[in-house]
Amino acid sequence: MFFKQRASEKLGDELLQGNMRKAKGKFVDGRAKAVAEFGVWEEVRAHAAKVRDRALANLDAYLVEFEANATRRGAVVHWAETAEEACAIVAGIARDNGVRKAAKSKSMVSEEVNLNEALEAAGVEVIETDLGEYILQLAHEPPSHIVAPAVHKSKEQVAELFVKAHGKPRLTEIPAMTREAREALRGHFLSADMGISGSNFVIAETGTTLTVTNEGNADMVTTLPRIHVVITGIEKVIGTLEDFATLIRLLPRSAIGQTVTNYLTLTTGPKMPDEADGPEQMHIVLVDAGRTKLLGGPMQEMLRCIRCGACMNHCPVYQNVGGHAYGWVYPGPMGSILTPVYVGLENAGDLPNAATFCGECAVACPVKIPLPDLMRKLREQQFDRKLRPWPERMAIAAWGFAATRPALYAFLSRVGARVAAWMGGSDGLIHRLPGLDGWTKGRDMPAPQGRTFRELYALRQGNRR
Amino acid sequence: MKVGLFVTCLVDLSRPGIGFAALKLLEGAGCEVVVPATQTCCGQPGYNSGGREVAKALARKVLAEFRDCDYVVAPSGSCSGQMKVATVHDLFKGEPEQADFERLAARWYELSQFLVEVLKVERVPGRFAGTVTYHDSCSGLRELGVKMQPRYLLGMAGARIAEMEGAERCCGFGGTFSIKLGDISTRMCENKCESIRAAGADAVVGGDLGCLLNIEGRLRRTGDTRTKVLHFAQVIAGEG
Amino acid sequence: MAARRGILARIRKAQGRDGEEPTAAELAAVREAIARHEVGPQPPFAHAPDRLAQFRKECDRLGTTHATVSSLAEVPAEVARYLAAGALAPAVAGWGEFAGLDWAGAGIGYRNRPADANDATGLTGCFCAIAETGTLLLLSSPAAPKLNALLPETHVCVVRAARILDTMEEAFALMRSEAGEPPRATFFVSGPSRTADIEQTIVIGAHGPYRVHAVIVP
Numbered sequence: 001m002f003f004k005q006r007a008s009e010k011l012g013d014e015l016l017q018g019n020m021r022k023a024k025g026k027f028v029d030g031r032a033k034a035v036a037e038f039g040v041w042e043e044v045r046a047h048a049a050k051v052r053d054r055a056l057a058n059l060d061a062y063l064v065e066f067e068a069n070a071t072r073r074g075a076v077v078h079w080a081e082t083a084e085e086a087c088a089i090v091a092g093i094a095r096d097n098g099v100r101k102a103a104k105s106k107s108m109v110s111e112e113v114n115l116n117e118a119l120e121a122a123g124v125e126v127i128e129t130d131l132g133e134y135i136l137q138l139a140h141e142p143p144s145h146i147v148a149p150a151v152h153k154s155k156e157q158v159a160e161l162f163v164k165a166h167g168k169p170r171l172t173e174i175p176a177m178t179r180e181a182r183e184a185l186r187g188h189f190l191s192a193d194m195g196i197s198g199s200n201f202v203i204a205e206t207g208t209t210l211t212v213t214n215e216g217n218a219d220m221v222t223t224l225p226r227i228h229v230v231i232t233g234i235e236k237v238i239g240t241l242e243d244f245a246t247l248i249r250l251l252p253r254s255a256i257g258q259t260v261t262n263y264l265t266l267t268t269g270p271k272m273p274d275e276a277d278g279p280e281q282m283h284i285v286l287v288d289a290g291r292t293k294l295l296g297g298p299m300q301e302m303l304r305c306i307r308c309g310a311c312m313n314h315c316p317v318y319q320n321v322g323g324h325a326y327g328w329v330y331p332g333p334m335g336s337i338l339t340p341v342y343v344g345l346e347n348a349g350d351l352p353n354a355a356t357f358c359g360e361c362a363v364a365c366p367v368k369i370p371l372p373d374l375m376r377k378l379r380e381q382q383f384d385r386k387l388r389p390w391p392e393r394m395a396i397a398a399w400g401f402a403a404t405r406p407a408l409y410a411f412l413s414r415v416g417a418r419v420a421a422w423m424g425g426s427d428g429l430i431h432r433l434p435g436l437d438g439w440t441k442g443r444d445m446p447a448p449q450g451r452t453f454r455e456l457y458a459l460r461q462g463n464r465r
Numbered sequence: 466m467k468v469g470l471f472v473t474c475l476v477d478l479s480r481p482g483i484g485f486a487a488l489k490l491l492e493g494a495g496c497e498v499v500v501p502a503t504q505t506c507c508g509q510p511g512y513n514s515g516g517r518e519v520a521k522a523l524a525r526k527v528l529a530e531f532r533d534c535d536y537v538v539a540p541s542g543s544c545s546g547q548m549k550v551a552t553v554h555d556l557f558k559g560e561p562e563q564a565d566f567e568r569l570a571a572r573w574y575e576l577s578q579f580l581v582e583v584l585k586v587e588r589v590p591g592r593f594a595g596t597v598t599y600h601d602s603c604s605g606l607r608e609l610g611v612k613m614q615p616r617y618l619l620g621m622a623g624a625r626i627a628e629m630e631g632a633e634r635c636c637g638f639g640g641t642f643s644i645k646l647g648d649i650s651t652r653m654c655e656n657k658c659e660s661i662r663a664a665g666a667d668a669v670v671g672g673d674l675g676c677l678l679n680i681e682g683r684l685r686r687t688g689d690t691r692t693k694v695l696h697f698a699q700v701i702a703g704e705g
Numbered sequence: 706m707a708a709r710r711g712i713l714a715r716i717r718k719a720q721g722r723d724g725e726e727p728t729a730a731e732l733a734a735v736r737e738a739i740a741r742h743e744v745g746p747q748p749p750f751a752h753a754p755d756r757l758a759q760f761r762k763e764c765d766r767l768g769t770t771h772a773t774v775s776s777l778a779e780v781p782a783e784v785a786r787y788l789a790a791g792a793l794a795p796a797v798a799g800w801g802e803f804a805g806l807d808w809a810g811a812g813i814g815y816r817n818r819p820a821d822a823n824d825a826t827g828l829t830g831c832f833c834a835i836a837e838t839g840t841l842l843l844l845s846s847p848a849a850p851k852l853n854a855l856l857p858e859t860h861v862c863v864v865r866a867a868r869i870l871d872t873m874e875e876a877f878a879l880m881r882s883e884a885g886e887p888p889r890a891t892f893f894v895s896g897p898s899r900t901a902d903i904e905q906t907i908v909i910g911a912h913g914p915y916r917v918h919a920v921i922v923p
């Protein structure tokens with residue numbers, strides 16, 4: 001099923017629509033306030049784009065430098081070309097170390113490669129510990145937002161899931177639900193053999209991986225279990241701690257309007273011999289799975305993405321249909337670019353078309369990714385590869401043919417204006433237009449008035465002479 | 466000064482009155498206005514559908530048609546964005562013709578910007594005794610910075626402005642998007658119409674006919690036959 | 706290792722560089738760029754004339770409470786006051802650094818050890834603090850376990866006023882000069898743990914502490 005059908009379904013889902021309405025505005029207003037009081041937003045944004053571009057322009061060298069430093073600090077660096085390889089690597093680490101239970105903090109790359117399924121198939125119990133992800137694990141649903149994965153759920157739906165999972169009386173208040181989840185998850189943190197986290201960036205200078213959270217679950221996951229596995233994309237590498245300082249000024253502000261998250265944790269290597277806490281082994285899995293397809297052309301800019309979610313928060317299409325309509329882990333404008341590239345343009349046909357090009361995402365993106373321009377590039381590829389339905393291609397071809405031939409165009413528009421005016425009838429509104437029912441299903445088409453501007457203008461000039 | 470009027474394909478076909486309103490405003494301010502008869506479209510529908518070559522062909526055609534004008538003015542932020550931004554920054558970027566399009570872009574103005582920033586008009590012929598609410602169309606707003614200019618001009622015509630909530634939010638038109646993804650487009654338009662109704666104005670006014678047809682189509686379908694839907698040129702030229 | 710080779714080669718091909726691996730010259734250029742440690746633009750308020758006031762303001766914003774005492778010796782009394790005010794048990798699991806203070810005199814049971822799941826309050830110091838964001842920076846070491854700041858429901862942190870810096874960049878520079886490299890865990894704490902994952906409603910106390918209290922000493 002394609003975006004168009006899924007989106008139409010979501011538009012008719014009253015429950016979802018109600019939940020989306022509640023979330024609407026919170027992210028956007030929060031970000032606007034944080035940006036307004038920041039003072040040098042555009043300067044930092046420009047610097048952030050530069051910092052990301054610098055590493056992406058020499059991605060191989062930055063990765064090798066990162067690998068050298070991480071290895072020197074005692075981490076084991078793995079490379080995965082595909083999603084399957086990434087899963088096999090993590091499952092292998094689990095098997096080699098007799099892992100029974102893994103506690104996970106939020107990682108979009110792990111969603112992307114379907115890591116949970118692979119681990120469960122290998123006999124490992126996987127527990128999501130980010131509250132939103134935990135809720136979705138109970139509901140057996142994928143996330144609908146990259147920062148707030150359960151934004152599409154109401155507290156009543158959460159209460160229902162908790163009753164089933166925890167076997168306790170139904171709760172009505174959000175703080176009580178949060179407390180109950182905390183208590184349910186505490187035991188898992190303490191008993192897990194493996195902690196799995198993502199890494200918002202990896203720092204070449206120091207061989208450091210890092211997590212950015214408000215809940216503190218990533219800190220449990222990276223501190224308590226005896227094995228820590230980081231799974232992240234190869235594009236996440238940056239040069240220095242100073243680069244991190246720049247990016248982290250933008251990330252929480254763009255995501256939720258917060259000046260800083262409650263926790264930022266840089267993790268460099270496993271624990272030292274006499275340390276009381278920390279994992280005995282640290283593994284870092286660097287995943288490609290399509291990323292190199294974006295390199296070396298105009299699409300490379302997409303790899304600057306820091307996964308803040310601002311583009312989807314500001315997208316009027318996302319606001320109305322929610323994340324699940326996009327069909328894969330990355331929704332909204334960034335997903336409309338990443339999904340077609342990662343899974344193939346022929347499999348995600350209408351995603352690049354799921355935008356009016358209103359431009360709000362490009363304004364909001366903290367690393368200045370020209371998202372509409374990149375979506376248009378994908379439309380060009382679709383056009384060149386003849387991937388759009390033929391009536392659409394015919395229509396564009398016919399329009400192009402006419403519009404470049406003024407006499408023909410004048411004739412056609414004269415006829416068209418008259419026919420459409422006649423169709424408009426006395427109220428000047430066309431209620432149904434064959435072939436354009438996408439418009440007329442929910443809207444009238446205000447009809448032309450019978451004569452074109454060029455006709456009337458010629459008349460006027462004639463009268464003047 | 467010789468000013469070329471780029472009428473836009475939608476105005477030509479559907480609302481010639483907007484073209485004549487623009488003509489009246491420009492001529493009234495003392496411009497010598499020319500309207501090349503061969504003009505058709507700026508090419509944006511093709512451009513946004515992935516048809517890069519046809520978009521380039523149409524851009525070249527526009528360039529040739531307005532070669533000898535001191536200025537080119539269009540009653541549309543979206544077509545203006547196509548000719549001022551897309552040509553220079555994408556379609557002809559790094560090509561020999563880039564410089565030609567840079568020169569065209571420097572002479573090209575969206576109507577309200579031309580009236581306020583170049584002609585610096587202080588008076589407009591139209592009078593509007595009532596409240597209007599203004600919808601900021603996306604390209605004009607975010608590509609060109611059209612925001613205060615039309616409001617300023619509407620104020621000159623005596624209109625009171627009742628700002629709607631989310632005036633800068635897309636109405637869901639998006640050219641071919643409105644047909645390809647009609648359900649979402651309609652929902653976005655309904656959100657816009659809710660804001661318009663809440664503002665309680667006599668007219669909703671904008672600067673891009675595509676958005677206006679979209680909004681009018683939804684208002685009428687939902688039974689609102691009272692709220693007028695107008696281009697700002699019609700209001701300030703007194704042709705609303 | 707096939708994957709490593711494949712990925713590196715694909716990157717180079719896409720970006721128009723010959724060969725399968727970065728050259729020595731390319732790596733040297735990357736190290737050189739890194740060694741510059743270029744600092745980006747910073748918001749004006751990060752360099753506030755009154756740094757302590759800025760630190761307190763940001764602590765307030767994120768829910769870190771704070772108190773100032775006139776000497777290290779007064780810390781136990783302040784901790785006792787704070788715990789009593791919150792009706793919390795007068796016992797802490799703390800770092801060795803502070804074990805020598807007169808805790809018994811303040812009526813507090815001090816356990817000099819890493820915190821475990823049963824400790825209600827953890828006490829730590831910090832490497833430094835950051836005024837721009839009201840952040841406490843903890844560097845892990847055998848003497849500075851992270852658990853004390855993470856597992857208990859209450860975290861009390863002793864902050865030396867002279868170690869409050871303007872920005873994260875300054876903290877990194879200090880870390881390089883004093884510790885060389887980042888330790889295993891470089892832990893930035895800005896307020897108690899929170900979540901907004903249910904209906905975007907902020908709730909304090911997700912997985913980490915419900916309360917963070919900074920005791921500022923000269």
Ligand code: SF4
Nearest residue numbers: 305306308309311365
């Ligand atoms: S594309 Fe930009 S706005 Fe969207 S998630 Fe990535 S960084 Fe954030």
